[in-house]
Amino acid sequence: MAGTSTSATGPETPSGGSVRGRGAGTGRPKVPRRVREREMLDVAGRLFAERGYHAVSMDEIAHAAGVSKPMVYAYFGSKEGLFLACVERATGRLIATLQEVTPRTLPHDVRVWRGLLAVFEFIEEHREAWALLYPHGPQSAGPFAQGAARANAAMAGVLTELIREAAEDEGIDPLLAAEASEPIAHAFVAAVVGLGSWWTRHPEEPKELQALRLMNFAWIGLGGLVDGRLWLPPPEA
Amino acid sequence: MAGTSTSATGPETPSGGSVRGRGAGTGRPKVPRRVREREMLDVAGRLFAERGYHAVSMDEIAHAAGVSKPMVYAYFGSKEGLFLACVERATGRLIATLQEVTPRTLPHDVRVWRGLLAVFEFIEEHREAWALLYPHGPQSAGPFAQGAARANAAMAGVLTELIREAAEDEGIDPLLAAEASEPIAHAFVAAVVGLGSWWTRHPEEPKELQALRLMNFAWIGLGGLVDGRLWLPPPEA
Amino acid sequence: MAGTSTSATGPETPSGGSVRGRGAGTGRPKVPRRVREREMLDVAGRLFAERGYHAVSMDEIAHAAGVSKPMVYAYFGSKEGLFLACVERATGRLIATLQEVTPRTLPHDVRVWRGLLAVFEFIEEHREAWALLYPHGPQSAGPFAQGAARANAAMAGVLTELIREAAEDEGIDPLLAAEASEPIAHAFVAAVVGLGSWWTRHPEEPKELQALRLMNFAWIGLGGLVDGRLWLPPPEA
Amino acid sequence: MAGTSTSATGPETPSGGSVRGRGAGTGRPKVPRRVREREMLDVAGRLFAERGYHAVSMDEIAHAAGVSKPMVYAYFGSKEGLFLACVERATGRLIATLQEVTPRTLPHDVRVWRGLLAVFEFIEEHREAWALLYPHGPQSAGPFAQGAARANAAMAGVLTELIREAAEDEGIDPLLAAEASEPIAHAFVAAVVGLGSWWTRHPEEPKELQALRLMNFAWIGLGGLVDGRLWLPPPEA
DNA sequence: GATGAATGAGCGTTCATTCAT
DNA sequence: TATGAATGAACGCTCATTCAT
Numbered sequence: 003m004a005g006t007s008t009s010a011t012g013p014e015t016p017s018g019g020s021v022r023g024r025g026a027g028t029g030r031p032k033v034p035r036r037v038r039e040r041e042m043l044d045v046a047g048r049l050f051a052e053r054g055y056h057a058v059s060m061d062e063i064a065h066a067a068g069v070s071k072p073m074v075y076a077y078f079g080s081k082e083g084l085f086l087a088c089v090e091r092a093t094g095r096l097i098a099t100l101q102e103v104t105p106r107t108l109p110h111d112v113r114v115w116r117g118l119l120a121v122f123e124f125i126e127e128h129r130e131a132w133a134l135l136y137p138h139g140p141q142s143a144g145p146f147a148q149g150a151a152r153a154n155a156a157m158a159g160v161l162t163e164l165i166r167e168a169a170e171d172e173g174i175d176p177l178l179a180a181e182a183s184e185p186i187a188h189a190f191v192a193a194v195v196g197l198g199s200w201w202t203r204h205p206e207e208p209k210e211l212q213a214l215r216l217m218n219f220a221w222i223g224l225g226g227l228v229d230g231r232l233w234l235p236p237p238e239a
Numbered sequence: 240m241a242g243t244s245t246s247a248t249g250p251e252t253p254s255g256g257s258v259r260g261r262g263a264g265t266g267r268p269k270v271p272r273r274v275r276e277r278e279m280l281d282v283a284g285r286l287f288a289e290r291g292y293h294a295v296s297m298d299e300i301a302h303a304a305g306v307s308k309p310m311v312y313a314y315f316g317s318k319e320g321l322f323l324a325c326v327e328r329a330t331g332r333l334i335a336t337l338q339e340v341t342p343r344t345l346p347h348d349v350r351v352w353r354g355l356l357a358v359f360e361f362i363e364e365h366r367e368a369w370a371l372l373y374p375h376g377p378q379s380a381g382p383f384a385q386g387a388a389r390a391n392a393a394m395a396g397v398l399t400e401l402i403r404e405a406a407e408d409e410g411i412d413p414l415l416a417a418e419a420s421e422p423i424a425h426a427f428v429a430a431v432v433g434l435g436s437w438w439t440r441h442p443e444e445p446k447e448l449q450a451l452r453l454m455n456f457a458w459i460g461l462g463g464l465v466d467g468r469l470w471l472p473p474p475e476a
Numbered sequence: 477m478a479g480t481s482t483s484a485t486g487p488e489t490p491s492g493g494s495v496r497g498r499g500a501g502t503g504r505p506k507v508p509r510r511v512r513e514r515e516m517l518d519v520a521g522r523l524f525a526e527r528g529y530h531a532v533s534m535d536e537i538a539h540a541a542g543v544s545k546p547m548v549y550a551y552f553g554s555k556e557g558l559f560l561a562c563v564e565r566a567t568g569r570l571i572a573t574l575q576e577v578t579p580r581t582l583p584h585d586v587r588v589w590r591g592l593l594a595v596f597e598f599i600e601e602h603r604e605a606w607a608l609l610y611p612h613g614p615q616s617a618g619p620f621a622q623g624a625a626r627a628n629a630a631m632a633g634v635l636t637e638l639i640r641e642a643a644e645d646e647g648i649d650p651l652l653a654a655e656a657s658e659p660i661a662h663a664f665v666a667a668v669v670g671l672g673s674w675w676t677r678h679p680e681e682p683k684e685l686q687a688l689r690l691m692n693f694a695w696i697g698l699g700g701l702v703d704g705r706l707w708l709p710p711p712e713a
Numbered sequence: 714m715a716g717t718s719t720s721a722t723g724p725e726t727p728s729g730g731s732v733r734g735r736g737a738g739t740g741r742p743k744v745p746r747r748v749r750e751r752e753m754l755d756v757a758g759r760l761f762a763e764r765g766y767h768a769v770s771m772d773e774i775a776h777a778a779g780v781s782k783p784m785v786y787a788y789f790g791s792k793e794g795l796f797l798a799c800v801e802r803a804t805g806r807l808i809a810t811l812q813e814v815t816p817r818t819l820p821h822d823v824r825v826w827r828g829l830l831a832v833f834e835f836i837e838e839h840r841e842a843w844a845l846l847y848p849h850g851p852q853s854a855g856p857f858a859q860g861a862a863r864a865n866a867a868m869a870g871v872l873t874e875l876i877r878e879a880a881e882d883e884g885i886d887p888l889l890a891a892e893a894s895e896p897i898a899h900a901f902v903a904a905v906v907g908l909g910s911w912w913t914r915h916p917e918e919p920k921e922l923q924a925l926r927l928m929n930f931a932w933i934g935l936g937g938l939v940d941g942r943l944w945l946p947p948p949e950a
Numbered sequence: 951g952a953t954g955a956a957t958g959a960g961c962g963t964t965c966a967t968t969c970a971t
Numbered sequence: 972t973a974t975g976a977a978t979g980a981a982c983g984c985t986c987a988t989t990c991a992t
Contacts, residue, residue, distance in 0.1 A: 117394075221351060627804050
């Protein structure tokens with residue numbers, strides 16, 4: 003079960019037996035191993051991204067890739083192996099790009115800026131890969147996403163309103179604020195959820211510390227943080 | 240596994256023996272509808288949270304709840320129905336709490352602060368419900384979360400380092416910075432991913448706008464935003 | 477399993493205990509046994525006739541009859557018992573009527589005529605009962621009736637055409653023949669099928685005898701038969 | 714139960730032992746698609762004919778055919794699909810034969826005669842197929858056919874007696890009449906039921922017309938009908 | 951007397967996986 | 972080499988039936 007997919011990627015072409023007489027029967031004229039593998043990954047990646055792991059069957063993948071099921075198993079060992087291979091390919095691309103565009107020589111904010119740009123560029127150019135990593139499309143229709151979706155929407159709703167009101171109080175153009183507040187609210191909520199997830203893996207820390215971290219990250223800003231600025235809860239809160 | 244469901248039935252169990260009278264063979268406990276419903280929701284919620292929707296079978300839920308499968312169907316109609324009921328219960332609690340603790344009369348930062356506190360309190364007290372909404376625990380130990388997990392870790396890694404270096408450059412206590420940077424990095428990455436997801440539902444906007452939004456949210460901070468401060472990319476970037 | 481339904485029909489009213497204090501709770505104010513039984517039979521008969529035995533559940537019958545399932549079981553013992561009771565009621569009515577209208581004092585053809593009239597009157601007045609005995613309605617939609625239906629249609633088609641042509645050859649008004657031929661063809665086909673079924677229970681007789689019987693019944697007519705007329709196959713056939 | 718399906722696979726079974734090598738455990742016979750299909754149809758047709766659609770499970774069919782359930786599904790898609798395939802095969806044969814033996818060049822009565830012969834020949838040679846199309850055998854030993862069976866028997870009884878009496882009155886050999894009357898009575902009853910079924914699909918016509926049709930069909934005979942003879946009810950009836 | 955609550959057993963269907971060729 | 976043919980195991984769901992009250 004170990005390393006089935008990657009170990010097969012090597013340059014050793016199939017076998018020395020050249021062309022057999024009955025080779026034309028099946029119609030696929032000697033596609034080299036690499037190409038086959040890529041074709042399968044493409045097809046599987048697309049299907050997984052579209053409908054999610056469980057809703058796609060190996061039968062379907064094999065058929066869509068134009069090969070027989072035993073082929074898929076020969077190349078990737080199992081459904082998990084195939085899925086993992088798809089994901090790995092996607093992840094690799096993203097990470098490589100990220101590290102490339104953020105050399106240490108740049109100022110901090112520019113590094114962040116470039117990293118962000120790279121991420122969104124990746125999303126734009128590899129929507130499938132992104133959907134594979136962070137599935138939130140039609141796949142999670144049905145009852146699955148409804149939970150998170152409703153909770154997200156509720157939290158974002160509270161926050162959106164808060165941002166809008168705050169901006170209004172400060173005299174910011176309410177139209178601009180209105181437009182900006184929704185995506186920012188979603189980003190904020192995601193940050194909250196993300197820190198929550200991190201916390202479930204570090205449960206020894208107190209919750210107030212998490213809240214404080216988020217305040218300083220999201221309210222004061224990373225820029226402020228690195229400048230030594232801090233937000234502290236008012237005494238009465 | 241601690242006999243949560245059946246032990247709650249009360250002391251008047253008729254089958255003489257202790258709790259596990261072969262499930263409910265012939266001496267059926269005759270628990271009133273409401274109670275059974277809650278028991279089932281508890282059990283199912285826990286299992287779904289632990290291992291995810293697809294990895295839990297109705298057979299298992301029924302067994303764990305100490306009832307037969309037809310009971311589960313009589314109460315919730317289908318697996319989806321049961322899942323939805325679990326999720327709804329979880330969502331409802333969180334949302335209600337959130338709206339309660341953020342009245343408009345408070346200052347903006349205090350509202351955010353209290354909301355954050357509430358969220359983390361919810362996580363602490365209803366870990367299962369949280370895992371149901373945002374599954375990222377051992378459930379996804381399968382191949383599923385590995386994709387997101389690795390990508391997250393990679394992005395967070397890049398960012399963690401960046402934060403640490405930035406703090407170092409600015410003369411901040413590196414130990415403090417080291418401790419803070421990892422969770423903050425995760426929150427940041429989650430915000431990026433969250434905005435990415437939002438963007439996939441609003442693809443008409445340019446990617447630069449998304450990156451800019453995140454810079455101003457995460458680098459300058461919401462507090463800065465509402466004060467009218469803005470981050471703009473340096474001309475050469 | 478034997479005689480469950482009919483044995484309960486007796487005049488012994490429920491019990492001596494008169495009205496209990498909690499009697500009003502369920503809303504059904506002491507319906508006597510006979511009436512209950514009839515209500516259930518009515519409801520079940522209708523449902524069975526509409527959708528067939530297998531497509532109707534005891535749950536549904538009990539609910540539609542406004543009683544609980546254990547009641548149905550108390551009255552009829554089992555689903556089969558209930559079905560049988562429905563059918564028995566229907567059969568009884570038909571048979572009784574038939575014997576009534578065909579006394580020996582009448583001429584033979586009039587006896588047949590009156591019997592036929594009685595049957596069609598029964599169909600008209602007890603469509604449900606008829607459908608219970610000879611289910612051929614929407615119930616047998618789906619794949620089940622398609623077999624018989626297609627075979628019937630094919631045989632009737634062949635025959636319809638034959639009758640039409642024969643009438644035409646003999647100078648009978650073709651319009652009249654056209655109108656008559658289809659139902660007659662169906663009756664003929666049914667007679668063939670019916671004799672076929674009878675034959676499967678008397679397989680010792682040769683097939684030619686069956687065909688000959690049908691020729692003399694359907695071609696020469698019963699009237700001819702009782703007059704001693706006979707049809708015999710031409711030598712060359 | 715006579716090992717019909719697996720024994721037909723041919724002598725080159727690889728599993729060494731006789732026919733029943735634990736179903737098809739590991740040494741799978743690898744029968745070509747067409748052959749397997751026919752085997753399955755044979756087995757399923759027999760079971761359906763013997764016991765009816767609902768009383769036969771896919772498990773049982775697969776087992777009896779010596780294959781696993783997924784095979785059955787791979788070949789026929791669903792239980793309905795399998796049933797339909799069985800029925801279609803049966804129907805096709807009958808219809809084809811019928812049309813073949815009744816060319817227009819023959820005299821009318823000979824055409825009918827030959828058609829009848831063909832039908833009974835079909836019954837004789839394909840008893841299963843017939844039982845599939847017109848199930849009235851032990852399958853309906855359940856409660857289902859009892860209704861129709863009893864009603865049929867009762868109507869046929871009345872009629873049998875009537876025919877016998879009529880023959881006696883006319884001086885026909887009572888023994889002959891006795892032998893003939895029962896099957897003829899069943900055919901007659903079937904014709905009545907058949908026309909009744911037709912009528913339920915054409916309810917706008919009056920019942921008297923149906924009765925009249927049957928009188929002229931069954932009493933006067935088709936031969937009489939095409940000769941222009943008619944039976945009309947006596948004025949006093 | 952009548953019911954709400956409960957279940958054992960089974961059904962049709964699907965899927966990841968693997969021989970035998 | 973690549974495949975057609977095959978399966979074990981399980982899943983979601985339903986139903987006739989029956990206690991315990």
